[in-house]
Amino acid sequence: MSVQKENNPENPEIDLLTVFSRIGDFFEWINTSLFRIIRFFVKNAIVVAVLIVIGIGIGKYLDSAQKTYVNKITVTPNFKSTDYLYAKIDFLASKIKLQDTVFLKSIGIQNPLQIASISVAPILNVNDLVNKEDKEFQLLQLMKENESLNTIVKDTTLRKYYNFHSIKINANGIIVQKNTIDPILNFLNTSVYYEAFKKINSQNIQNNIKEKEATILQIDRILNKFSSANTSQSGNEKLIYYNENLNLDKIIKTKDSLCGEIDKLKIEQYNTGKTIREQGMVLNIKSNKIFKWKLIFILPLVFVGLFVFFSFFISFYKKQSLKANANLK
Template sequence: MGKKKDKNPENPEIDLLTVFSRIGDFFEWINTLLFRTIRFFVKNVIVVSVLMIVGIGAGYFLTKVISRFEQKIIVAPNFKSTDYLYSKIDFLASKIVLNDTLFLKSIGIEKPSEIVSITIEPVVDVNNLINKNGENLELLQLLSQNGDLKSIIKETTTNKNFRLHTIILKTVGVVSPQNTVEPLLKYLNASSYYDVYNTINSKNIQNNIKTKEATILQIDGILNQFSGTYGKLSNNEKLVYYNENLNLDEVIKTKDSLSKEIGKLKIEQYNTSKTIIEKGMVLNTKNSKDLKGKLIYILPLVFVGLFVFFSFFISFYKKESLKANLK
């Protein structure tokens, strides 16, 4: 019976010994691998040091010479032209991906090969999105029930409701307003439909201003006539007249109101002078998130990694060749 128990392959003592033996072999393999790795780097310390220095130098050079820059142009689309603006940017983005430098040159961009990408995003302003009547508040509350409010605001269906938008242009070199931004804005404003719309809108505003200015001139005429007729009266007589003519105060208030409206109309006329009007720009900001900014750290590791790979490959090839020759 004892012999049968010794020959039993399911003996747990034998299984535990096998497991511990394999664990010991694994740790022995780890120790051997660690020792060989350390010995390899000690043996090739000069080569590894040179590769590290070369990698750092190459990364620094590429970071300085081939740096990417970010251009931000804040624009306001007028006449409900937000969809038009986004479609134009998408079209330009496709031309950049296709590297269609001929088209980009045709719209006035001097160095189209230096443009990496173009995108557009809204300037998120919830206060302006929720207007005074609160018409958009209920809509946002309803949409936020099915997701995060911040992400919903940035969705394409929502972001076009914002007044301001930022065009983000990434380039491999510095740009100037004359050679890049102005041609871009000119291209975005090139629309026969919106040109006619802009002309009609400008005429309407101008006519409105003229009408209000004519009304103010009539009011001034009335006030001048009053001053001329009753200017020679005594102070007591003027006071009595002012008290009896209560409508004079309303006339003066009407003039002030018209003056304020004219000021607002002139601002509106300026803000709507173009279909896509530029509100500000920040040019030639270095993109610190770009991969090229990290090349100074990546290239040394890449060079050393390639050296290690080829060294082990050559060593493996020599050993296998020796085995093949012995056979």
């Protein structure tokens, strides 16, 4: 036979009193717990103060001893290899984060744990965008009407149009270029596809230079013939004849133009000698931002927290031991 719970609809005040009583007990428990915590810290004020001072002292020493350096390398991706550059840097960053020393040493980095992080970002220059002859930039003016130019310039989809990019390496010590930077640059330039592309591009430039040099030799022969004829003919009529028919002024300007083009091609050949061409680097810039002054706040909290934990653990253990001993009696 089931027993039904008695309900007293005529006295709802009893349920309300029970609820208020429990709420009161809860607040009383909070007050008691807060009092115990305050009493604990007052009772152990000297120990807590000593731990805080020790934590600040050790944290300050470790912060000052932790020397961090920033290294910046300016590079130019050739052959439309910007996305390739960013993918390679992301891959290296993941290996550094995982502390995969086996892989990092395999590419030539002698002290992988010295590297804290690596990243790459475009060196923003609006002229790089405006000067590009690409259909996508026909929309640049329309985009400016809806967004600020600064937002457009920082858009990651446009990073491939910037000429220069900056690789940033944060390190926990002084970096030697031969042991760290050069292996990273060699790793970035390791690609079968781009290596083949580079060879073809270099051969094309070399052929172009040879053709222009051959044209210059032909011009020199013409000028030499004119010079020989001019020395053998003392009259001005021959000089006028050559000026009118050979148009020496244009020939000389053409030669100068070809020489200028050859100079540009040689510079291009040098700049495109690597897929990722380094343009300059600044190494071992001392940084005061990374991890600076963090341990001063963290260590005191850790020491005090450990002291509180062990104190309550010992107190709990003693109480339970007393209860166990009482039950045995």
